Amino acid sequence: MSRLRIKIGDGGMQAEVLVAKGPAAGVGDLRAAMTAARVVSGVDEDEVACIGERLADESAELTAVIARGRPAVDGEDGRLEGELLGPKLAGTPTGHGGLNYRERRALRPVSEGDVVAEVVPPTNGQPGEDVTGRALPAKDGVPCSQQPGEGVRAAGSQLLARLDGALLLTERVVDVTPLVVHAGDVDYDCGNLHTKGALLLQGDICSGFLATSGGDMEVTGAIECGGATSSGSVFVAGGILGDGQTVRAEGDITCHHATSARLVCRQSIHVSELATQSHMQAGAIALTGGKGAVRGGDLRARESIDVKQAGAEAGTETTLAVAELLDERVELARRSVQSARTARASQRGAGKDARDAVRAGDAERRERLRLRERELELMETAEIRIHEVCHPGVVIMFGSKEFRPVERLGPSTFRYNAETKKIVRVELRGAR
Numbered sequence: 001m002s003r004l005r006i007k008i009g010d011g012g013m014q015a016e017v018l019v020a021k022g023p024a025a026g027v028g029d030l031r032a033a034m035t036a037a038r039v040v041s042g043v044d045e046d047e048v049a050c051i052g053e054r055l056a057d058e059s060a061e062l063t064a065v066i067a068r069g070r071p072a073v074d075g076e077d078g079r080l081e082g083e084l085l086g087p088k089l090a091g092t093p094t095g096h097g098g099l100n101y102r103e104r105r106a107l108r109p110v111s112e113g114d115v116v117a118e119v120v121p122p123t124n125g126q127p128g129e130d131v132t133g134r135a136l137p138a139k140d141g142v143p144c145s146q147q148p149g150e151g152v153r154a155a156g157s158q159l160l161a162r163l164d165g166a167l168l169l170t171e172r173v174v175d176v177t178p179l180v181v182h183a184g185d186v187d188y189d190c191g192n193l194h195t196k197g198a199l200l201l202q203g204d205i206c207s208g209f210l211a212t213s214g215g216d217m218e219v220t221g222a223i224e225c226g227g228a229t230s231s232g233s234v235f236v237a238g239g240i241l242g243d244g245q246t247v248r249a250e251g252d253i254t255c256h257h258a259t260s261a262r263l264v265c266r267q268s269i270h271v272s273e274l275a276t277q278s279h280m281q282a283g284a285i286a287l288t289g290g291k292g293a294v295r296g297g298d299l300r301a302r303e304s305i306d307v308k309q310a311g312a313e314a315g316t317e318t319t320l321a322v323a324e325l326l327d328e329r330v331e332l333a334r335r336s337v338q339s340a341r342t343a344r345a346s347q348r349g350a351g352k353d354a355r356d357a358v359r360a361g362d363a364e365r366r367e368r369l370r371l372r373e374r375e376l377e378l379m380e381t382a383e384i385r386i387h388e389v390c391h392p393g394v395v396i397m398f399g400s401k402e403f404r405p406v407e408r409l410g411p412s413t414f415r416y417n418a419e420t421k422k423i424v425r426v427e428l429r430g431a432r
Contacts, residue, residue: 004033006036006066008037012131013131015037015065017066019054019062024055028052029052041129041130042067067131072126072127073138074139074140078119080159084116091103101188105191106191109165110167111214114160115160116160116161122143123141124141125141146171151163151168152176163178165180186205186210193212195212197213198217199216205227210226212229214231217234220237225242232250233253234251236255241261242259246262247263249265252265252268253268253269254269255272256271257271257275258275259275259278260276261275266283270287272290274287274290278294282300284302285299285305292308295311301322302378302382303381305384309386310390310391311393318394321396322378324399382415384413385428389408390409390410392405398414410427412427414426
């Protein structure tokens with residue numbers, strides 16, 4: 001019937017009926033027109049019925065969509081999801097509405113057993129069909145292109161770290177590497193760097209920035225008013241310039257020179273040239289290469305201090321202290337504060353609070369006695385060796401005992417005599 005015309009458009013995905021004025025008709029006429037146009041899929045039956053009723057009106061004119069195809073939907077490719085993934089950030093929120101531009105997540109530290117990523121598998125494609133019933137093929141998704149490396153293992157849909165380190169993510173690999181090599185400075189370009197493994201920095205740690213590692217750390221440049229913390233040892237090829245931040249290690253700290261620096265480690269500190277107005281705390285401290293000089297500041301060690309030159313001709317105060325138990329004294333101070341709180345609480349109550357206060361006080365006294373005994377043990381075995389010259393202004397300390405030379409001294413070994421309870425000086429044999 002010329003009053004009805006079916007139009008197929010949008011690449012076969014839509015069928016419209018165009019109704020002109022003419023003789024009365026019905027839904028059967030409309031269906032016949034649709035069959036002639038081969039519209040068989042995606043028919044809107046409600047719309048067809050409504051139009052069929054309106055065809056009884058000879059003056060009715062309209063255009064309406066009577067069928068829509070079902071588009072093909074390609075499957076999604078496999079991918080990785082997880083909190084550790086994503087690009088380097090501009091900064092991290094500070095909690096005050098700003099950004100900390102030094103924390104940019106350039107490295108993602110990972111511990112053994114951590115979930116590195118969740119593997120999301122690909123999905124199958126869903127074929128479609130146009131209004132004429134023609135099938136529209138769909139593509140299935142492909143597996144994730146990033147394959148797990150040796151540093152991760154699969155556990156169901158999760159990838160777990162086999163070791164401590166940092167996340168390594170490329171277009172081809174997801175892995176955990178025990179050693180991160182950073183080519184460049186630690187500055188605003190990368191932000192602070194953190195890894196649970198070892199770290200090799202081929203540059204400087206710049207002012208205000210921080211590097212942390214779960215293993216050894218090597219800095220081929222210098223630490224310029226920055227900070228470093230390592231669960232291993234820290235080696236700095238250049239110098240360490242301090243500005244309030246600390247270089248801290250569970251193992252050793254080694255550097256060429258130190259100026260206004262704060263160095264803290266459990267094992268040994270080795271400075272090959274010069275330490276000026278620096279604060280050092282370690283098991284042993286040595287400045288025996290190059291000038292081997294310490295000028296100003298304070299060096300505190302549990303067991304020994306070895307330097308070539310101590311102090312300066314100007315009389316700069318320089319403290320060399322051994323038999324030091326600084327960490328233990330910090331813990332004792334914490335206990336003292338807790339004991340005082342318990343005592344105050346006992347004054348407000350009775351019974352259990354009072355017994356807790358007595359126990360806390362007893363524990364504090366036992367700890368003080370233990371530390372005193374340990375200090376005396378260290379004082380009897382510790383040594384301070386000055387291989388070339390000791391200037392006036394140097395303070396030699398063994399525990400709470402101190403000795404202040406009033407004149408320039410040559411090569412010397414200082415020990416504590418438990419019988420006389422005094423620090424004694426012995427001429428250092430084989431002095432360099």
